[in-house]
Amino acid sequence: MISKKEIEHIANLSKLKFNKDEIEGFAEKFSEIINYVEKLQEVDTKGVETTYQVNPNTQFMREDNVLESFSNEEALSNAPDKQYGYFKLPKILD
Amino acid sequence: MAYKTIIGLEIHSELMTNSKIFCNCTTEFGGDINTHCCPVCLGLPGALPVINKKVVEYGIRAGIAFHSDIARETKMDRKNYFYPDLVKGYQISQDNIPLCSGGFIEVEKEDGPKEIRIRRIHIEEDTGKSVHSEDGGSLLDYNRSGVPLIEIVTEPDMNSPEEVKEFLEKLKATLEYIEVSDVKMEEGSLRCDVNINVVEEETGVKTSITELKNLNSFKAVVKALEYEEKRHIELLKEGKENLKETRRWDEVNNETIVMRVKEGAADYRYFPEPDLVKIEIEEEWIESIRKNLPELPHDKKERFMKEYDIPEYDAGVLTQSKYLAAFYEETVKYSDDPKQVSNWIMGDVLRRINDEEIEIKDLKFTSKDLGELLKLIEDGKISNNIGKKVLRDMFDTGKSPSTIVKEKGLIQISDEGALKEIVEKVIKNNEQSIMDYKNGKNRALGFLVGQVMKETRGKANPQLANKLILEIIDEK
Numbered sequence: 001m002i003s004k005k006e007i008e009h010i011a012n013l014s015k016l017k018f019n020k021d022e023i024e025g026f027a028e029k030f031s032e033i034i035n036y037v038e039k040l041q042e043v044d045t046k047g048v049e050t051t052y053q054v055n056p057n058t059q060f061m062r063e064d065n066v067l068e069s070f071s072n073e074e075a076l077s078n079a080p081d082k083q084y085g086y087f088k089l090p091k092i093l094d
Numbered sequence: 095m096a097y098k099t100i101i102g103l104e105i106h107s108e109l110m111t112n113s114k115i116f117c118n119c120t121t122e123f124g125g126d127i128n129t130h131c132c133p134v135c136l137g138l139p140g141a142l143p144v145i146n147k148k149v150v151e152y153g154i155r156a157g158i159a160f161h162s163d164i165a166r167e168t169k170m171d172r173k174n175y176f177y178p179d180l181v182k183g184y185q186i187s188q189d190n191i192p193l194c195s196g197g198f199i200e201v202e203k204e205d206g207p208k209e210i211r212i213r214r215i216h217i218e219e220d221t222g223k224s225v226h227s228e229d230g231g232s233l234l235d236y237n238r239s240g241v242p243l244i245e246i247v248t249e250p251d252m253n254s255p256e257e258v259k260e261f262l263e264k265l266k267a268t269l270e271y272i273e274v275s276d277v278k279m280e281e282g283s284l285r286c287d288v289n290i291n292v293v294e295e296e297t298g299v300k301t302s303i304t305e306l307k308n309l310n311s312f313k314a315v316v317k318a319l320e321y322e323e324k325r326h327i328e329l330l331k332e333g334k335e336n337l338k339e340t341r342r343w344d345e346v347n348n349e350t351i352v353m354r355v356k357e358g359a360a361d362y363r364y365f366p367e368p369d370l371v372k373i374e375i376e377e378e379w380i381e382s383i384r385k386n387l388p389e390l391p392h393d394k395k396e397r398f399m400k401e402y403d404i405p406e407y408d409a410g411v412l413t414q415s416k417y418l419a420a421f422y423e424e425t426v427k428y429s430d431d432p433k434q435v436s437n438w439i440m441g442d443v444l445r446r447i448n449d450e451e452i453e454i455k456d457l458k459f460t461s462k463d464l465g466e467l468l469k470l471i472e473d474g475k476i477s478n479n480i481g482k483k484v485l486r487d488m489f490d491t492g493k494s495p496s497t498i499v500k501e502k503g504l505i506q507i508s509d510e511g512a513l514k515e516i517v518e519k520v521i522k523n524n525e526q527s528i529m530d531y532k533n534g535k536n537r538a539l540g541f542l543v544g545q546v547m548k549e550t551r552g553k554a555n556p557q558l559a560n561k562l563i564l565e566i567i568d569e570k
Binding site: 014064078088 | 112113118119120126128129130131132136138144145146147148149150169174175176178191225226227230231232233236361363366370371372373374
């Protein structure tokens with residue numbers, strides 16, 4: 001079971017706000033999903049190493065070369081707000 | 095009551111690669127705002143990271159230098175948190191399979207060496223930098239976003255601020271030696287977070303851990319730790335409980351200030367980075383990195399003892415930093431007396447460097463200049479004392495020793511004829527000293543040599559003056 005408190009915690013980590021009904025709804029749906037995958041817990045995995053990748057490939061590593069970057073204008077071309085060449089954001093309170 | 099301080103460190107060090115960890119943008123420090131950026135390091139949708147081989151290599155180098163186990167298979171993970179300096183809402187880092195595990199750094203203690211254990215070394219990307227705008231907004235520069243870092247985590251094995259300083263100096267010197275980072279705390283290429291608490295040894299009562307941030311020099315680390323050590327002991331004495339919190343060092347008021355109280359463990363929801371697959375590290379690659387590793391401080395120290403026949407203490411001091419060691423080796427080339435070179439560098443040169451809080455790289459004169467100065471002394475052209483004066487001038491003006499000697503007329507008087515005249519004059523004015531000497535007071539001879547040195551403003555060759563005085567007295 002996923003509690004309302006856990007939902008609030010997850011929402012908080014994602015910087016999202018929900019009303020009471022929504023939180024209750026999520027708690028229910030999250031619980032359903034968790035219960036569904038809970039089935040996997042029945043498999044005996046003793047002595048089996050954690051699988052973190054099913055793809056058999058290994059990572060290609062590139063050489064340490066510098067290529068051209070964006071100009072300042074290009075870098076900022078999608079920015080909703082900018083100032084002195086910086087991306088501008090509302091004040092951060094944390 | 096006896097108290098034991100427990101300190102562990104987390105060190106971030108920027109790697110000196112040419113390009114960033116997951117894209118080809120330059121890692122160069124500074125540069126115009128937001129001009130070292132591309133879709134990858136700006137976190138634009140659809141951009142894919144490709145790992146820089148050099149970053150993995152430098153991480154392995156550090157692991158070898160610190161005696162860690164190098165993973166033969168490792169992976170990158172997503173560390174999720176929201177902060178504007180983090181473009182993607184996650185940092186690509188390493189969680190449960192770090193590149194290097196275990197290891198240690200040895201620090202010298204009065205009662206012998208002590209091993210400070212390293213828990214892990216992993217690779218990750220740096221964040222951007224934010225500044226505050228005058229109208230209350232936040233301004234972001236992402237030039238640093240994606241610059242490669244290694245994070246080195248120690249076990250809580252340090253028990254005093256002094257030990258931490260020793261550890262950091264060793265760590266810094268080694269990272270410099272193996273040429274993976276330029277470790278400048280002022281420029282932020284070396285950053286250090288500290289965890290400290292204190293335990294009352296008899297009862298086992300502990301304070302909660304305090305994390306210290308914003309420490310931008312070794313001095314700040316030591317001062318902040320001294321402050322915290324006292325604060326924690328005070329808490330134990332008063333039987334007060336403290337909360338687990340993060341504090342920062344306030345350099346102006348010399349105190350630590352609470353930044354935030356930590357409620358529970360941070361929840362970063364790590365998971366394997368889906369945009370990168372596992373990294374395989376071949377044994378041969380590790381071996382070739384090991385073989386090509388630049389000489390480490392310990393090996394250099396042993397070599398100095400053998401090659402230059404200098405005492406262990408000297409070799410230890412001279413190999414503290416790569417730059418100092420190089421300076422010594424360069425200087426020795428111009429001198430016939432390696433021990434003499436060591437004496438000068440450990441004495442007058444290092445004293446001045448420490449007093450002025452500069453580094454060997456900042457000197458106005460070169461190792462060749464110092465070598466030339468020592469040669470002038472070895473050849474008897476100037477006395478030791480004049481040599482010290484010339485060195486002071488070299489520190490101030492950066493002029494070559496021969497120029498200073500010439501300009502100030504400091505060449506030692508080694509000409510018998512010229513010196514004899516002065517000696518005769520001194521003897522004439524100090525009849526009493528001659529009597530004293532003849533009556534067995536040997537000190538009188540020293541006084542007379544001193545007078546000759548005074549007459550010549552230190553330029554007389556003291557051995558010659560000594561000899562001439564004795565000759566003249568004998569004649570009398």
